[in-house]
Amino acid sequence: xxxxxxxxxxxxxxxxxxxxxxxxxxxxxxxxxxxxxxxxxxxxxxxxxxxxxxxxxxxxxxxxxxxxxxxxxxxxxxxxxxxxxxxxxxxxxxxxxxxxxxxxxxxxxxxxxxxxxxxxxxxx
Numbered sequence: 001x002x003x004x005x006x007x008x009x010x011x012x013x014x015x016x017x018x019x020x021x022x023x024x025x026x027x028x029x030x031x032x033x034x035x036x037x038x039x040x041x042x043x044x045x046x047x048x049x050x051x052x053x054x055x056x057x058x059x060x061x062x063x064x065x066x067x068x069x070x071x072x073x074x075x076x077x078x079x080x081x082x083x084x085x086x087x088x089x090x091x092x093x094x095x096x097x098x099x100x101x102x103x104x105x106x107x108x109x110x111x112x113x114x115x116x117x118x119x120x121x122x123x124x
Contacts, residue, residue, distance in 0.1 A: 002026045002097045003112035009093060009118030010040060016085050016122070022078040022095030022115060029074060032097060033104035034067060035111060036080045038120070040091040047106025048093070056103050062088075085122045092117040 003026035012018050020036070029059055044057035049069035050058045057069055068081040098104070098109035105111075 002099060003120050004006060004113060004115035005097050006095050006115045007119040008122045011121045011123065012085055013084055014122055015122050017081070017083045018085065018120060020080040020082070020093055020095075020118060022080075024077075024097070029097075031100035032074065033099065033101050034078050035098075035104060035106060036078075037094045037106075037108060038091040039088075039094070039097060039117075041119075042115070043091070045094070045108050047108070049103035050106055051078070052100055052102070052104050058103055058106060060106060078081060079109075083119070085120075087122045090120060090122050093120050 004022055006022050008020040027029045031053050033052050035049040037045050038048050048060050051069045055084055068086045071078045083102045094117045097113040098111035
């Protein structure tokens with residue numbers, strides 16, 4: 001079973017940067033989709049960025065050009081580099097794992113393993 005643990009969240013000022021990590025301590029798969037989602041207080045879980053084992057990436061319009069998702073191989077952690085953060089980026093960030101797709105979805109129901117989340121707060 002895939003077991004995901006996120007880290008790297010915290011409090012950052014507007015315009016600042018953070019790098020989130022997601023480690024898998026369980027079963028690894030050669031072919032996969034992985035993604036970052038976030039959920040603001042009172043809001044729905046929304047997809048931020050996704051990547052597959054062939055390094056095809058997808059970004060939500062709201063973060064394109066500011067965030068970068070990366071993963072070196074099926075054993076190394078998943079990362080999300082977040083730059084030029086704004087208060088609208090505040091929320092709990094989750095990583096997720098699912099079956100391979102040519103371009104991985106940003107819809108939560110396409111993923112079957114989830115981490116517990118890490119809080120990101122952007123505030124002055």
